[in-house]
Amino acid sequence: MLAQTNAVATAARRAGLDGTRPFAGQGMAPGEFVRIVRPLFETWDAEAVTLSEGTAEKVHRGLLVSFEGAMRCNNPPEPPLKEPTGVLTKDPYLAFSIGARRVVVTFDPRWLTTATATTTLHEAAQEPLVFSGIGTVASVSAGGRIRISALAFGQPETLAQAQLEYAKQSLVPEPPGLTWMDFRNELSKSELSQLHLGQSRERETVSRKSIALLFDEDEVLPGQIDRDVLTQVSRVVPEYRRDLGVAVASLLFNDNGVAVADLAAHFLAREPALWKTLTVPGLTTLIKSFNIAVSTVSGLSEEQAADLDAAMRETVSSYLGCVEVDRNLPLHDRLLPPYDDYHVAGAELRLVYSAARRLQDEANGEDLEEPLNEWRERGLFRTVAWEEDLEQSAAEERDESMLIQAWLNSQSE
Structure with a gap:
């Protein structure tokens, strides 16, 4: 059965897939579902540990891991696709090595697409x-063999495939600055390493x-x-910054x-990048699958931006990613x-208001101390105070003056 997260369930409905039944016997729907849902793995909201030589010694039963490698398939499935027996010598599985450790990836063949199972x-x-x-x-055996129960796997989409898919969907000219990095596969260790190298230079x-x-x-x-x-x-x-x-x-x-x-492309692309x-592909799927909220944070160095992204991924389950x-x-x-x-x-949090907003709050009888007290109780900042955004106040005053002038002009006609 498919995990019924909002985005996965939406993708299943769009593809005409019955998420309570295996893929076998559902015609073209599984293939369409895989096409729609593939980019969701870029924004998987659970933190998976990348399986590598450095992490293989620390994995334990129940840990969520991402994996990639050149693998051999043992006991490839034959139609009709059947439920696993639990006996490794009979069931299909993938096998590869990480350093001196053997890794076995088991899966239920009934949830495979036809192309994966038969070809x-x-x-x-x-x-x-x-x-x-x-x-x-x-499981992790005494001899160090790691056995993984796959939630999802497949051959990584190549950059050429991702770019071709974008070209097929696009209706307007490509924005300047669009590069292969904008189509990278988040599950590919090789492409992620190049991404991290580029960001470390930045x-x-x-x-x-x-x-x-x-x-x-x-x-x-x-x-x-x-x-x-x-x-x-x-x-x-740091407070002083x-x-x-x-x-x-x-x-x-x-x-x-x-x-x-x-x-998605015009939201993410620019020259320089x-x-x-x-x-x-990831943002395209997010726009189709989620109601999205945004928080802008200005005044960060690139290192602080990277650290903030890492902290958000570690602690906030609703976080999806970021862009400059x-x-x-x-x-x-x-x-x-x-x-x-x-x-x-510094150590002060200032709640920003405009003159028009303040007049509205006062007219509505809002308690102006309440939001200040809420933040003071959290203890994140030494002091909390109000601060007027003079630029916003001036802009609102200009807009109001224009509306009044337009009304006066209409009355004099």
Whole structure:
């Protein structure tokens, strides 16, 4: 049975797949489901330990791991696909080595797509093929053999395949700065190593950046993103370096006849490249599958941005990934919040307001001390106070003046 997370269930419905039944006997639906759901593994919200020589000695039963390697298939499945017997000499499984350790990946063949069951695994029985996937450690033997029960596995999508899929969906010209990195496979250790190398080089610079952190809006309560972001900001940014702006809002992508893949590409691509952890296939799937919220954080160094991303992945289950903000990009300017909700200055948290918003709150009888007290009780910052955003106040005053002038002009006609 498929794990019924919101995104997986949505993908199954779109593909016409019955998630309570094995793939066998469901026609073309399993293949369409796999096509839709593949990029979700880039944004898998559970932290899987990458299986490597360094981590193989520390794995234990029940641990979620990601794996990749050239594997041979033993006992490749034959139709009709049957339930596993639990006997390794009879059931199909993948096998490969990590250092001196043998790794065995077991799976239920009834959940395989037809192509995987009848072609790919039989080819892997003849010669090793590269597979990657996610699974749970079922056992670790006294001799060091690791047995993994696969949750999902397959041959990694190549960059060429990902780019071809984007080209097939795209309806507008490709944005400047779109590179192979925007189509990388998050489950591929080789591509991840190149990503980390590129980002480690970027850390050598000291320029300050704004980043947009994306969240699954359906998984959070009101105010939760604010608390999560400010908590992690206080962890990763030293007090003496804090001069940060933070805002939180819904991220509402509107296709307006444009392919979702185009929205993802134009949101992520720029020349020179934006710092980001998201990919075009991954963001495309997120837009289709989630209601997305965003928190922008300005004033971070590249190293702090990377540390904040790592902290969010470690502690916040609703977190989906991030991208550097460039207000010169039309989608960033149109979709991201224009003004900050918070200003973090050293050990002080300042709640930002505009003159118009303050007048509205006072007219509604809002208790202006209540939000201050809520943050004081959390103890993250030494002091908490209000701060007026003079730029926002001036902009709202100009807008109001224009509305009044337009009304006066209409009355005089």
